[in-house]
Amino acid sequence: MSTPATPALPGQPGDEAGPVFREPWEAQAFALAVELSAAGHFTWNEWAETLGAEIKAAQAAGDPDLGDTYYHHWLAALERLTAEKGLVVPDDRRSRRDAWEQAYRDTPHGRPVELKKRP
Amino acid sequence: MPSEHSHDHDHSEVPSDLALRVKALESLLVEKGLVDPAALEILIDTYETKVGPRNGAKVVAHAWSDPDYKARLLADGSKAIAEFGFDGRQGKDIVVVENTEQVHNMVVCTLCSCYPWPVLGLPPVWYKASPYRARAVRDPVGVLKDFGVTLPEDVEIRVWDSTAELRYLVLPQRPAGTEGLSEADLAELVTRDSMIGTGLAKQPGAGGTP
Structure with missing residues (x-):
């Protein structure tokens, strides 16, 4: 099994093995970007440029960008x-x-959360 | 983001705005056939098994090497884990339970899939699946056998049921013959499953995957 190549990006939290996630949604957002790129919907360079622009915009807006908000920018990108x-x-x-x-508010704890109707 | 979770309501824990936004994107992209949910799963699985549990492995290796740290870890798991900087929003109430010659601990969440992800990453698919959730309490010996773990008959098995407020991390037994190993080498022996209690720490030189 091989996973798509994911070139490290400057500022991406991680260790020697790759990215590290603080919360599950971060991993999901990470996987979505990697898979969309792997499927050819955009290139990894386009992704890096968009992400870089989001990070710059956030910094300009006062985010100290210490890594803890990295995936906020990832999601915005x-x-x-x-x-x-x-x-x-x-x-x-x-x-x-x-x-x-x-759907979460309407679903009792412990039951699978599902959308009622698909808009 | 304040946690709104309390014992007296009955709906599911509503994820953060960020998590909801990701869920919205993911469900739309999957519906349109723009991403393959199986490929997403494989990718996330790679990170939950290879990356996430490293945090926990560092904590365990440190506890094996430093008796003072181990005492702090068992006294107040969340606080001792925070010494490493692992203190995600939901990682605030982590209780560490120690495996010994007499006691083997195993963690489950019978209700949903509460999990100490600041130290273990994302929960594996089987942890979220109902067969494990249902059987772990009823038949822990059988579940352990399925995971390839057979314990001596006189070992007491304790099963801990996680909640949204309280999550458990198993401190596995340090393998024999590891006296001379560095903390980094010790951490390599600590598998994700050994910290859930469905496995044991690896023997040095055994190699293989978790």
């Missing part, structure tokens, strides 16, 4: 690039996010 590439419409993304939140 993912949202931006999927919109720019026409993969996901931002409005769809926002309504889906709210639908998931509602």
